[in-house]
Amino acid sequence: MTETRLAAISAKAMAYRLLGCVMALALAACHAVRPPAEAGIHEPTLAQARARVTEALHIPDRERAARAWLRCAATAYRVAANGDQADEAASLDTQCTGKVLDYVLSTEEPRWTAKTLDLAGDALAVELRELSPALSGPPTFVRADEVPISTLLFGQRFATSGFGVAMVAGTPRCKGAPRCQLFPLEGVTRTAVAWIEWRADEVSPHLVFADPLAHPTERIGARDYILSVDTTAPYAALASTTQLKQLAIRGLIGGQDIGLRQGLYLLEDYDPHKIPIVMLHGLAASPLIWARLTNRIQGTPTLRARYQVWHVIYPTDEPVLISRLRVQGFLDRAWAELDPAGHDTARKRIVLVGHSMGGMIARLLTVDSGDTLWQAALTIPPKQLRGNADDLAILDHMMRFTPYPGVDTAFFLATPHHGSPVAVDFIGRLAQHLVRPHGTELDAIARVLKANPESFRPELLANFREHGLSSISTLSMEQPVSRAASSLMPVSGVRYYTIAGSLPGEAVPGDGIVPLESAFLPGAISTTTVVSGHRVYRNDEAINLIVKVLGGDTLSPGITQATRGTP
Structure with missing residues (x-):
């Protein structure tokens, strides 16, 4: 076999090996983080979002079920943005976002920052969008409907149902600045709302946390939606951590x-x-x-x-x-x-x-x-x-x-x-x-x-x-x-x-x-x-x-x- 032929075979083999490596890397990257399966569909439909609900309900693995809920929310958002069956799609986005939150809040670190999550191979970008400036550092989040409300203490829960899942954001009290002394020692709690959005120009959907009191509405497509808000939960969450009642009684008889x-x-x-x-x-x-x-x-x-x-x-x-x-x-x-x-x-x-x-x-x-x-x-x-x-x-x-x-x-x-x-x-x-x-x-x-x-x-x-x-x-x-x-x-x-x-x-x-x-x-x-x-x-x-x-x-x-x- 001539030297020239050996060189040609070697070059061809090298090319195949390089092609194989490129394909393997591409497949690995796709498996690591990828947008929902509907990313390639020009116009997602509400039926596709509903199908993801059925899929999620029949998957025993929590992470894979969360991925199906994510795809439901992301697809429903696209449908709402397109204007067809917008109200129903926005409602479905909220419901599926709640299911995603149930999973990520139990598995991720308690203090949240802007980052990208991996749900069984699907990428989900976390965005903290204009939360209260009183929050010091990365906040914790809890669903507002999971905060118990004492009827004796608070009387009633004030909550408005809208787009997104009502949340409570919390951080420790800030230190150093004089204004920090104006916040309770137990910490700072504020209203928040979460939803999943997947805009047409984005590769991956976003899990957005925002302040519904600062921005009460969110525009999806050509429509403005009132955001969900629970104003009782932040104060109730703060009150549940304090010992002020006992301290006040002891203070009357000399407690410092x-x-x-x-x-x-x-x-x-x-x-x-x-x-x-x-x-x-x-x-x-x-x-x-x-x-x-x-x-x-x-x-x-x-x-x-x-x-x-x-x-x-x-x-x-x-x-x-x-x-x-x-x-x-x-x-x-x-x-x-x-x-x-x-x-x-x-x-x-x-x-x-x-x-x-x-x-x-x-x-x-x-x-x-x-x-x-x-x-x-x-x-x-x-x-x-x-x-x-x-x-x-x-x-x-x-x-x-x-x-x-x-x-x-x-x-x-x-x-x-x-x-x-x-x-x-x-x-x-x-x-x-x-x-x-x-x-x-x-x-x-x-x-x-x-x-x-x-x-x-x-x-x-x-x-x-x-x-x-x-x-x-x-x-x-x-x-x-x-x-x-x-x-x-x-x-x-x-x-x-x-x-x-x-x-x-x-x-x-x-x-x-x-x-x-x-x-x-x-x-x-x-x-x-x-x-x-x-x-x-x-x-x-x-x-x-x-x-x-x-x-x-x-x-x-x-x-x-x-x-x-x-x-």
């Missing part, structure tokens, strides 16, 4: 944990145009008491478009005037971070909602104290007091203040504006022995009192020696400063509403804690009594009244009401 959590917290992204509703809990309580009202506001589209909910946590063992000063500081720090220039319309029409002692704080944020409180406590003007300048400043800020800027509406729920007999009965006396607050402000007052004993009114000193200085002692009208504070009314221009509970059979008409005569205020726009104990914040009639005043329907159209709350 609630003090570490004190501050103002945003439950949604700050909007410079939406009116803040600042909610203030009462004695031994936490913002969890506002679950029903918060849920109602966030779940009612007309209210959600106009208002943003802010929750406050504060230690409830301290005197009311110190708590008022603390809340003022929380608001000041929040505005310094959110609106340092002071130009946002959000700060011009603030709504306060307070329950019990929180209602007393809310009222004191709407009044001009003048010298009323100072003269009830001391016999000389501020400049004549001896002591450390910082201590004297704290006392002055506690006793003399003006309405908080921007507040124009307040709701007082079961608020003992004129004291509570509980503060002087056996339970109250016992609580006065157990509740022994301590802190910077109380230490400052003690030092000023020690340096100027002759300048404080004898009645106040006698009350202080007998009952101490705490939230419980300041609920009694025997305390002269509290008695003076009860006479201070919201300034002109502030609209306020009182809502009181009344239980049948009470010796003193009221909710068992606060008498009706103490809960009512002259000059209120409305005074409402509901059949309820002290937990008026759970009463549907009370919540309906607040919703009506705020401008929302008592039952919002287009909202799914899962469970009706009980008074």
Whole structure:
């Protein structure tokens, strides 16, 4: 055999081997990740998508079944984009997306990033599309319908069914930036929605996660579809992880944990145009008491478009005037971070909602104290007091203040504006022995009192020696400063509403804690009594009244009401 022929055979063999390698690589690549089988079909049909459903239901292997569900969703999206049987196709896309999510959420890493998944050889690109900026780092996702909703706490689930699967996105709270302190310590949860789309110019379908509140609709072909959203699930998911209720009770009798959590917290992204509703809990309580009202506001589209909910946590063992000063500081720090220039319309029409002692704080944020409180406590003007300048400043800020800027509406729920007999009965006396607050402000007052004993009114000193200085002692009208504070009314221009509970059979008409005569205020726009104990914040009639005043329907159209709350 000639050398030339050997060379030709060798070259031919090499060419076959190269061709074989190329074909093997191509086949391997196709097996690794490939678009759905319908990629080669010019016009996918709804029948093809339905066939994938039948296929998925008969495949025992979870991954291969998930691939069939993916092909169903991707094909249905193409059909919807083409305009034929669009509504049915969009609905089928949503159903099949849900099945894909059931698989990938159980098999992939919990923290999601933009990546490409391989479902039994089919490629699926993950896209995080304009989620809430409050989410710090890669989020976790859970289906909203898998988040349990406590009917006692939340009353009902607010969810709108549309295109896509309603989700909850969550991350830990961010670190380092001052704004991070405005998010709950448990983390950040926000609404999300997921769907599978397969556009004509794309090789592979996408699993899209987006924010349905920022972008309520999605255009498919020539039509806009309302996206699915569940506004209850994010708050419920957050509430299920917190121990605030236990911390609040322990905080009343000296526990320090609630003090570490004190501050103002945003439950949604700050909007410079939406009116803040600042909610203030009462004695031994936490913002969890506002679950029903918060849920109602966030779940009612007309209210959600106009208002943003802010929750406050504060230690409830301290005197009311110190708590008022603390809340003022929380608001000041929040505005310094959110609106340092002071130009946002959000700060011009603030709504306060307070329950019990929180209602007393809310009222004191709407009044001009003048010298009323100072003269009830001391016999000389501020400049004549001896002591450390910082201590004297704290006392002055506690006793003399003006309405908080921007507040124009307040709701007082079961608020003992004129004291509570509980503060002087056996339970109250016992609580006065157990509740022994301590802190910077109380230490400052003690030092000023020690340096100027002759300048404080004898009645106040006698009350202080007998009952101490705490939230419980300041609920009694025997305390002269509290008695003076009860006479201070919201300034002109502030609209306020009182809502009181009344239980049948009470010796003193009221909710068992606060008498009706103490809960009512002259000059209120409305005074409402509901059949309820002290937990008026759970009463549907009370919540309906607040919703009506705020401008929302008592039952919002287009909202799914899962469970009706009980008074």
